[in-house]
Amino acid sequence: MTAKLVKTEAVVEGRTEVRWTLVEEDDTPEFEDGAPTRPVGEPTPRISARARTTGSARYTVDVALPGLLEAVVLRSPHANARVTSLDLDAARAVPGVRCVLGPGEGPEHAGSPLTDAPAFAGAAIAVVAADTPDAAEAGVAALAPEYEVLGFVSTIDDGFEKQDFLEEPTEHVRGDPDAALSAAEVTVEASYAVPAQLHNSLEPHAAVADWREDGLTVWSSTQAIFDARSTIADAFGLEPDQVRIICEFMGGGFGSKFGVGPQGLLAAELSRRARRPVRLVNSRREENLAAGFRTPAKMDYTIGASRDGRLEAVEATAMIGMGTGGWPFPVLEPVKSVYACPNLRLMTAPVRMNLGPSAAFRAPGVMEGTFGFEQALDELAEKVGIDPIEIRRLNHTENDPESGKPYTSKGLLKAYERAAELAGWEGRDGLRGDGRVRRGMGVASQYWWGAGGPPAYAEVRIGKSARPTVTVGLQDLGTGTMTACAVIASERLGIPAGEITVHAGDTSRIGHGPASGGSMTLASIAPAVRMAAHSVRTDILGLAADMFEIAASDLTLEDGEIRSVDGTLREPVTEVTGKLGNAWISGSGSRGPNPDGMNVNTFGCQIAQIAVDTGTGAVTVERVVAVHDIGRVVNPMGARSQVMGGVLQAIGFALMEERVVDPTTGTVVNAGLEDYKVPTIADVPEVVCEFVGDPDPHLRMGVKGLGEPPIIPTAAAIGNALAHALGVRLREAPYTPRRVLEALGA
Amino acid sequence: MQVRLTINGQPHELDVAPHRSLADVLRTDLAMTGTKVACAEGTCGSCTVLLDGRAVLSCLTFASACDSSKVATVEGSTPLLERLRDAFTAHDGFQCGFCTPGQLMSAVALLQRTPRPSRAEIRTAMAGNLCRCGAYEGIEQAVAAAAEAG
Ligand code: FES
Numbered sequence: 001m002t003a004k005l006v007k008t009e010a011v012v013e014g015r016t017e018v019r020w021t022l023v024e025e026d027d028t029p030e031f032e033d034g035a036p037t038r039p040v041g042e043p044t045p046r047i048s049a050r051a052r053t054t055g056s057a058r059y060t061v062d063v064a065l066p067g068l069l070e071a072v073v074l075r076s077p078h079a080n081a082r083v084t085s086l087d088l089d090a091a092r093a094v095p096g097v098r099c100v101l102g103p104g105e106g107p108e109h110a111g112s113p114l115t116d117a118p119a120f121a122g123a124a125i126a127v128v129a130a131d132t133p134d135a136a137e138a139g140v141a142a143l144a145p146e147y148e149v150l151g152f153v154s155t156i157d158d159g160f161e162k163q164d165f166l167e168e169p170t171e172h173v174r175g176d177p178d179a180a181l182s183a184a185e186v187t188v189e190a191s192y193a194v195p196a197q198l199h200n201s202l203e204p205h206a207a208v209a210d211w212r213e214d215g216l217t218v219w220s221s222t223q224a225i226f227d228a229r230s231t232i233a234d235a236f237g238l239e240p241d242q243v244r245i246i247c248e249f250m251g252g253g254f255g256s257k258f259g260v261g262p263q264g265l266l267a268a269e270l271s272r273r274a275r276r277p278v279r280l281v282n283s284r285r286e287e288n289l290a291a292g293f294r295t296p297a298k299m300d301y302t303i304g305a306s307r308d309g310r311l312e313a314v315e316a317t318a319m320i321g322m323g324t325g326g327w328p329f330p331v332l333e334p335v336k337s338v339y340a341c342p343n344l345r346l347m348t349a350p351v352r353m354n355l356g357p358s359a360a361f362r363a364p365g366v367m368e369g370t371f372g373f374e375q376a377l378d379e380l381a382e383k384v385g386i387d388p389i390e391i392r393r394l395n396h397t398e399n400d401p402e403s404g405k406p407y408t409s410k411g412l413l414k415a416y417e418r419a420a421e422l423a424g425w426e427g428r429d430g431l432r433g434d435g436r437v438r439r440g441m442g443v444a445s446q447y448w449w450g451a452g453g454p455p456a457y458a459e460v461r462i463g464k465s466a467r468p469t470v471t472v473g474l475q476d477l478g479t480g481t482m483t484a485c486a487v488i489a490s491e492r493l494g495i496p497a498g499e500i501t502v503h504a505g506d507t508s509r510i511g512h513g514p515a516s517g518g519s520m521t522l523a524s525i526a527p528a529v530r531m532a533a534h535s536v537r538t539d540i541l542g543l544a545a546d547m548f549e550i551a552a553s554d555l556t557l558e559d560g561e562i563r564s565v566d567g568t569l570r571e572p573v574t575e576v577t578g579k580l581g582n583a584w585i586s587g588s589g590s591r592g593p594n595p596d597g598m599n600v601n602t603f604g605c606q607i608a609q610i611a612v613d614t615g616t617g618a619v620t621v622e623r624v625v626a627v628h629d630i631g632r633v634v635n636p637m638g639a640r641s642q643v644m645g646g647v648l649q650a651i652g653f654a655l656m657e658e659r660v661v662d663p664t665t666g667t668v669v670n671a672g673l674e675d676y677k678v679p680t681i682a683d684v685p686e687v688v689c690e691f692v693g694d695p696d697p698h699l700r701m702g703v704k705g706l707g708e709p710p711i712i713p714t715a716a717a718i719g720n721a722l723a724h725a726l727g728v729r730l731r732e733a734p735y736t737p738r739r740v741l742e743a744l745g746a
Numbered sequence: 747m748q749v750r751l752t753i754n755g756q757p758h759e760l761d762v763a764p765h766r767s768l769a770d771v772l773r774t775d776l777a778m779t780g781t782k783v784a785c786a787e788g789t790c791g792s793c794t795v796l797l798d799g800r801a802v803l804s805c806l807t808f809a810s811a812c813d814s815s816k817v818a819t820v821e822g823s824t825p826l827l828e829r830l831r832d833a834f835t836a837h838d839g840f841q842c843g844f845c846t847p848g849q850l851m852s853a854v855a856l857l858q859r860t861p862r863p864s865r866a867e868i869r870t871a872m873a874g875n876l877c878r879c880g881a882y883e884g885i886e887q888a889v890a891a892a893a894e895a896g
């Protein structure tokens with residue numbers, strides 16, 4: 001097959017990346033309209049279910065190697081300080097301690113993850129590797145640090161006051177917002193604030209590094225094995241193929257685990273020096289101090305509209321509490337992209353604070369911004385006296401309002417219609433009640449990217465026993481991508497998904513695969529897997545054609561059999577593969593570029609029904625209707641689970657999750673799961689989930705991403721439902737009983 | 747300290763320091779890494795195992811205090827555990843799977859105690875097992891289905 005280099009654009013969480021990639025010509029036929037796609041589109045249980053339910057699934061934290069050292073990090077207890085004394089030699093003298101790294105030490109070609117000027121409580125100062133965790137802890141205790149404690153910033157307002165920005169504030173203008181706002185028939189001003197949400201993946205950030213003469217292997221709980229590889233290779237001056245990154249099973253990430261992180265860099269440096277494998281695992285508290293968070297934000301909107309509810313202009317400001325690192329995510333994207341609006345001014349100020357570095361968290365920026373803008377839009381609807389769904393329809397746009405480019409597909413209007421039907425939107429005013437418990441129903445729109453893109457490569461092999469393997473260069477953080485790969489190969493090979501082995505999570509097996517993030521993974525890899533499987537199918541049918549003397553075009557693969565279309569031939573596929581001996585048939589596939597001149601986006605609509613006890617202030621989410629356009633659905637079972645996960649994390653965000661910082665010390669007071677509340681099984685509402693998107697006609701296989709979409713509109717819909725129930729708006733998430741009672745003036 | 751444990755029916759004799767947790771001993775000394783530790787402070791339920799038939803948080807349980815006890819972990823095999831495995835698979839009761847061993851063991855304890863739990867009883871019994879991926883709906887259905895199949 002001929003390969004060529006192509007230039008392609010991919011949108012990664014709102015940032016457009018231009019990449020050159022090698023792609024092969026793809027002659028895989030598309031699904032024909034109405035033709036069976038089985039098992040694509042049918043519910044398929046996870047292929048790794050047995051490993052996950054017997055405890056044999058090996059996560060990074062489970063990796064134990066002979067001679068393994070355990071590493072423990074010394075972290076600053078102060079929000080801002082200088083280390084004035086640190087006894088590295090005392091730590092080295094502790095029995096069992098094998099290696100100690102102090103401030104400034106680390107891989108030769110990378111900035112040290114260790115500092116003597118910790119700028120947040122939890123910043124890493126030193127690390128000790130020892131024979132046992134106890135010895136490492138004793139080594140850390142022996143470091144006996146002393147600090148000069150400095151002033152700190154722990155709120156967005158203080159940081160803004162000091163004009164201390166992580167990056168320069170930005171302004172984006174469309175049209176003439178000043179003129180349009182002053183001419184507008186109706187204006188609405190609205191402010192919303194959201195707290196820092198902590199990821200709390202149940203598997204903490206972790207790495208195990210094994211430095212050998214012939215190369216370095218790092219087991220890393222990472223969402224991007226290839227990014228992890230290049231970071232490590234660069235940091236140590238190694239060639240990428242001298243580094244192997246392994247992530248067999250992963251216990252969640254939600255955006256916080258791109259690359260190898262400081263765990264990988266420190267474990268590798270310790271292993272290089274100690275000549276022993278080293279494991280470094282964050283504790284839960286370290287996780288919540290130093291491993292990232294969804295940025296808190298304060299959002300202000302001034303909306304100008306016509307009397308009949310058409311958006312004329314929006315001026316919006318977002319102040320984002322960045323902490324000491326990370327990048328500002330597009331909090332004002334919903335203002336820019338969801339509705340037609342000719343005039344905009346969007347200002348974003350990423351404020352530095354003495355808190356850990358922020359990290360992407362499922363739909364970073366966009367989820368927070370949707371929470372603010374979709375509620376502000378409801379305020380406008382109320383002011384002009386229009387139904388909330390109607391005002392969204394009224395401001396619908398068929399092209400990207402910023403660039404004017406068309407979308408490859410957009411099922412948003414359909415999503416409004418279906419969601420309204422499923423939720424019983426018409427009867428919503430009858431819900432409210434006038435007793436102690438009030439009910440309300442609220443809506444919000446969802447916008448996200450999700451095209452994926454190259455590079456993404458797949459290989460499919462089949463041998464004698466006709467049990468195929470699919471190899472892909474990605475990692476499955478729990479989303480079910482590997483199962484989806486098996487489903488896709490199964491359709492071409494006619495062999496049940498459960499009999500297909502998927503190899504992933506190992507950079508030494510195959511070329512680049514997508515990171516697990518940005519709702520890009522499956523949309524990137526799906527066409528590559530199908531292409532590789534199709535190539536194997538073609539070879540099998542070619543051999544069968546010779547063997548049975550029937551034209552290959554009259555043969556098909558189904559249920560483990562080779563069948564002729566006229567039904568006269570039915571032979572097990574092993575009739576052909578059995579002749580392979582020790583050889584195998586293999587096929588490769590690669591992801592082609594996205595279409596030029598068009599935007600690929602996912603869309604959706606959610607409607608939440610809530611009950612609020614006006615006596616206690618407790619809000620219960622009773623029902624969420626989630627309707628999304630994600631193109632073709634590969635595995636509805638996995639897709640529903642993704643929706644449940646997104647909705648539930650958003651319920652946490654809306655009702656209970658909030659990092660609390662002590663204003664007198666700048667330290668996080670709820671870094672443990674006892675005080676930082678996440679939803680439990682008791683918080684799960686009824687969720688009605690439907691996918692209304694047709695397969696995207698401009699993408700191979702028509703698949704768009706799903707990781708982020710379900711989390712985006714839920715909290716906004718809950719906010720709108722609460723306002724509907726109470727007749728007052730709460731401006732600050734989470735909507736805790738205290739805030740509800742305050743809003744009621746109780 | 748010498749500790750004798752029967753783990754999933756197998757006798758073990760171990761020499762453990764008195765301060766070490768049962769979770770740590772299972773994972774480190776016995777390489778039984780199915781039991782997960784997500785918080786090490788009794789707040790998440792990932793480390794749930796059965797100690798003489800009762801669900802306990804093994805991160806908060808001293809191994810040295812378990813002498814002569816029977817321990818059941820996710821690596822075991824009983825008809826009930828197998829039923830739950832099948833049900834978790836059929837109802838997609840997990841995503842990343844990191845909480846799954848703890849969920850399964852809590853479910854075993856529940857169904858041993860209450861073979862036909864109501865949905866409310868399932869929710870109460872399982873509320874101490876956090877799942878950040880949000881697989882609770884599948885977990886609840888799986889526990890109900892396994893009870894039904896029993
Ligand atoms: S690890 Fe034991 S409860 Fe969290």
Ligand code: FES
Binds near residue numbers: 202251478842844846
């Ligand atoms: S499946 Fe990931 S935490 Fe439960």
